[in-house]
Amino acid sequence: xxQLDLFASPTLVATEHSSSSIEAPRRxxxxxxxxxxxxxxxxxxxxxxxxxxxACVPRKRIAPTRLHSKEAELRIVREADVPNxxxxxxxxxxxxxxxxxxxxxxxxxxxxxQSFGVSRAxxxxxxxxxxxxxxxxxxxxVMADGPVRRFTRDQVxxxxxxxxxxx
Numbered sequence: 001x002x003q004l005d006l007f008a009s010p011t012l013v014a015t016e017h018s019s020s021s022i023e024a025p026r027r028x029x030x031x032x033x034x035x036x037x038x039x040x041x042x043x044x045x046x047x048x049x050x051x052x053x054x055a056c057v058p059r060k061r062i063a064p065t066r067l068h069s070k071e072a073e074l075r076i077v078r079e080a081d082v083p084n085x086x087x088x089x090x091x092x093x094x095x096x097x098x099x100x101x102x103x104x105x106x107x108x109x110x111x112x113x114q115s116f117g118v119s120r121a122x123x124x125x126x127x128x129x130x131x132x133x134x135x136x137x138x139x140x141x142v143m144a145d146g147p148v149r150r151f152t153r154d155q156v157x158x159x160x161x162x163x164x165x166x167x
Contacts, residue, residue: 074143079133085161093160097153106150116156118163131162 100115109120127135127142132155136143151159 074136074138076136077130077133079158082131082133082158082162083165085165089161089164093157093164096160097157100153105153107153107156108148108150112151112156112159116160118159122163123159126159126162129162132158 096116107115109123112118112123113120126132130137132151134152134155136145
């Protein structure tokens with residue numbers, strides 16, 4: 001049996017010894033598959049007409065773009081930056097947080113929702129408003145502080161104060 005071509009398929013041919021056997025297909029001449037080298041004189045004439053392009057084009061180094069002055073400014077909200085709250089609101093929030101065990105130091109969005117009934121959207125609005133200390137901003141954008149944002153007890157205190165203060 002002859003070896004088949006890449007695009008060949010076996011054809012059945014009847015013979016005397018067996019009921020069927022496989023015969024290799026005949027190859028049809030194809031101009032795209034036949035390679036005929038070009039004589040050197042013709043190559044030089046073709047190269048003279050073609051534009052010269054180097055084999056390896058070096059890449060330009062792209063300089064990093066400068067950040068706008070708004071984005072370049074990095075700031076962290078401090079306790080002095082948040083508004084002053086009423087003394088009775090502060091006492092109420094501290095009383096609520098005192099009920100939580102001291103081993104519970106960090107809170108996620110889900111825990112804040114389950115524990116205090118404050119939605120993630122409300123927390124995000126208060127973060128963007130700059131009402132919670134310890135949050136970093138790059139211009140107007142709140143910077144991520146990890147794959148999961150966790151709030152300290154003091155940050156939760158200010159979150160509850162600003163939620164309570166709007167009422």
